[in-house]
Amino acid sequence: xxxxxxxxxxxxxxxxAEQPVxxxxxxxxxxxxxxxxxxxxxxxxxxxxxxxxxxxxxHELSGHIESIPENASGLKVGDQVSIIPYMECGKCIACxxxxxxxxxxxxxxxxxxEGGMREWITVPYDHLVKTxxxxxxxxxxxxxxxxxxxxxxxxxxxxxxxxxxxxxxxIGLGVMAFAKEQGAKVIAMDVNNERxxxxxxxxxxxxxxxxxxxxxxxxxxxxxxxxxTVVFDATGNAKSMMEAFKYPAHxxxxxxxxxxxxxxxxxxxxxxxxxxxxxxSRNATREDFDYVVNTVKNGGVDLSLYISHRTHLDExxxxxxxxxxxxxxxxxxxxxx
Ligand SMILES: NC(=O)c1ccc[n+]([C@@H]2O[C@H](COP(=O)([O-])OP(=O)(O)OC[C@H]3O[C@@H](n4cnc5c(N)ncnc54)[C@H](O)[C@@H]3O)[C@@H](O)[C@H]2O)c1
Ligand SMILES: [Zn+2]
Ligand SMILES: [Zn+2]
Numbered sequence: 080x081x082x083x084x085x086x087x088x089x090x091x092x093x094x095x096a097e098q099p100v101x102x103x104x105x106x107x108x109x110x111x112x113x114x115x116x117x118x119x120x121x122x123x124x125x126x127x128x129x130x131x132x133x134x135x136x137x138h139e140l141s142g143h144i145e146s147i148p149e150n151a152s153g154l155k156v157g158d159q160v161s162i163i164p165y166m167e168c169g170k171c172i173a174c175x176x177x178x179x180x181x182x183x184x185x186x187x188x189x190x191x192x193e194g195g196m197r198e199w200i201t202v203p204y205d206h207l208v209k210t211x212x213x214x215x216x217x218x219x220x221x222x223x224x225x226x227x228x229x230x231x232x233x234x235x236x237x238x239x240x241x242x243x244x245x246x247x248x249x250i251g252l253g254v255m256a257f258a259k260e261q262g263a264k265v266i267a268m269d270v271n272n273e274r275x276x277x278x279x280x281x282x283x284x285x286x287x288x289x290x291x292x293x294x295x296x297x298x299x300x301x302x303x304x305x306x307x308t309v310v311f312d313a314t315g316n317a318k319s320m321m322e323a324f325k326y327p328a329h330x331x332x333x334x335x336x337x338x339x340x341x342x343x344x345x346x347x348x349x350x351x352x353x354x355x356x357x358x359x360s361r362n363a364t365r366e367d368f369d370y371v372v373n374t375v376k377n378g379g380v381d382l383s384l385y386i387s388h389r390t391h392l393d394e395x396x397x398x399x400x401x402x403x404x405x406x407x408x409x410x411x412x413x414x415x416x
Contacts, residue, residue, distance in 0.1 A: 227253025
């Protein structure tokens with residue numbers, strides 16, 4: 080089978096590999112779509128800390144079941160599926176409390192173990208989500224959208240409250256779409272006006288603000304001086320994450336969806352006087368995947384514009400570099416096999 084291996088930073092190689100053989104409890108999947116995300120780009124660029132090469136990248140996957148053991152979930156050969164790429168241990172403190180998304184020894188496909196940039200992959204069949212009624216493209220986007228859905232679920236949004244989402248990249252856009260879905264009045268904030276325009280159009284954000292243009296004053300104006308009761312940061316920018324302490328209302332919540340590998344500090348009065356609730360949001364669970372599948376199925380999220388670039392596995396190596404430049408204006412690139 081064809082497989083693309085990231086041999087070392089800035090070096091992909093197409094190889095002919097053996098088709099994997101499923102172990103007990105595993106299904107064999109014919110991979111049909113691979114979404115490309117920041118994680119893959121960082122791994123390719125050599126700035127994914129603790130990453131070991133060679134590695135087959137790719138964790139935003141959809142395909143068809145080629146073989147599967149007898150199972151109670153009713154999954155069968157030929158079914159179209161999305162893959163939950165987070166392989167949890169099932170035994171640790173987080174897994175025991177059903178927070179498999181933050182397992183202490185998490186292994187993510189395409190990051191810690193071999194991912195899906197290849198024709199076939201084996202995965203535990205309990206990590207498959209049936210996506211009947213969706214397209215293969217939509218099925219591959221369930222994972223990145225579930226990240227946003229999980230963060231929104233953590234926030235427990237109340238109908239009508241103001242939700243500020245900082246960062247209108249593919250992750251922040253998902254947060255916006257699901258916050259809208261939960262009834263929030265969404266304020267999109269970014270440094271990039273094109274991304275803000277896209278957030279208004281695609282995620283139907285109610286308001287948009289450029290962070291360079293007096294955000295505190297503008298937020299106060301939009302919220303009758305009260306400030307947003309929930310704030311998500313999806314920038315991956317430490318400065319933004321620290322500034323974000325200034326934005327929530329008293330009694331509000333701040334959710335870090337974006338992440339950095341550095342220290343974050345904040346002014347205690349910004350935190351304490353407001354009695355802020357600060358939350359991290361990591362990955363997603365099957366509950367989030369199921370919610371996203373249903374929302375997409377019901378037309379709540381339109382993926383036709385979200386997928387901005389596309390190619391075939393045979394052409395991916397040539398196309399990849401081009402997707403990295405800001406001029407390419409990639410929101411989400413997808414690879415067909
Ligand atoms: N929680 C999780 O499990 C999870 C999963 C995947 C990705 N992530 C993280 O989510 C973050 C966002 O991912 P993405 O793929 O959307 O990234 P991206 O880089 O495509 O988008 C980030 C957006 O933030 C904007 N931005 C950057 N600095 C800013 C600032 N100071 N103020 C306002 N806006 C700013 C950028 O213009 C861009 O539009 C990353 O940190 C990524 O690692 C988290
Ligand atoms: Zn991803
Ligand atoms: Zn675990």
